[in-house]
Amino acid sequence: IGACDGNLEEGSLRCDCNVSIRKKGDEKLGTKVELKNINSFRFIEKAIDYEIQRQIDLIESGDRILQETRLYDSTRNCTYSMRSKEDAHDYRYFPDPDLLPLEISGERIENLKKSLPELPFQKACRFVDDFQLSHVDATNLVEELDLALYFEEVVKVSGNPRSATSWIMVELWRELNDKKLSVKESPISASQLGRLIALVDDSSISGKMGK
CATH class of the missing domain: 3.30.2010 (Zincin-like)
Structure with missing residues (x-):
């Protein structure tokens, strides 16, 4: 969050x-x-x-x-x-008469719960349901918010969740690790990777050329 x-x-x-x-x-x-x-x-x-x-x-x-x-x-x-x-x-705890009791209603608690953004576990479950990813892949993709957002943008552009997962977790991850960069610092934007995957999928270029 x-x-x-x-x-x-x-x-x-x-x-x-x-x-x-x-x-x-x-x-x-x-x-x-x-x-x-x-x-x-x-x-x-x-x-x-x-x-x-x-x-x-x-x-x-x-x-x-x-x-x-x-x-x-x-x-x-x-x-x-x-x-x-x-x-x-x-x-040496001692009571402070100036501190009033704090009472939080059940209604407020429920409203706060509803206002929370999507949490990692919920996001992973959605990736499994919406994109048919394995639980392992979904869990890996939500370890960092930036990575999850990057993945969703790649899927949006490419239309291929499985290929997006493979390219991110293998090819992109290797490049970032070699250069000691975070996903946020990636020289390849999510939209660029998404378009690359689309070109490979429609056989405009080979997978080897894409890599």
Whole structure:
């Protein structure tokens, strides 16, 4: 919806992970440790794996796990303590009499839902229904809004959703990756690619010439 580009590596979005362990069959959850401000999916996986093993080692050596916030050091591939105060009273919450209760009606919630733009999942479903794409192709095409919009424009010009998918996901994607460009920076516009596909489809040029 344009609120955030979700780029973890550039700091647009950061992730916190809560990690706790318990023996198989136990109902009681273990002590929670929060991993703070992780900025890539790869580091999320590595931080969680490290923290799980750290907690297992502590339990097996007879130590106890402290409820705390920890940071992940990607260079050393380890977590380290940031702070230990994590219960509600440690944050020194207090009531503010100047803040009035916020009541949101069900009607307003429904109106807000209706005003939302088409979300990625909805767009992918539409691509499957309208263009007979596979779920995999549709999901790949809606990963970025610019890519989805580019695809729809190519389809509009070419009239061939399947060829548009193939040309974008194979030929165009290879060119953009080689030149380290985004879809928005593509030297080939959607209308140009659409016209090219149309020429290939009506045998005005061969697929090899088009590439």
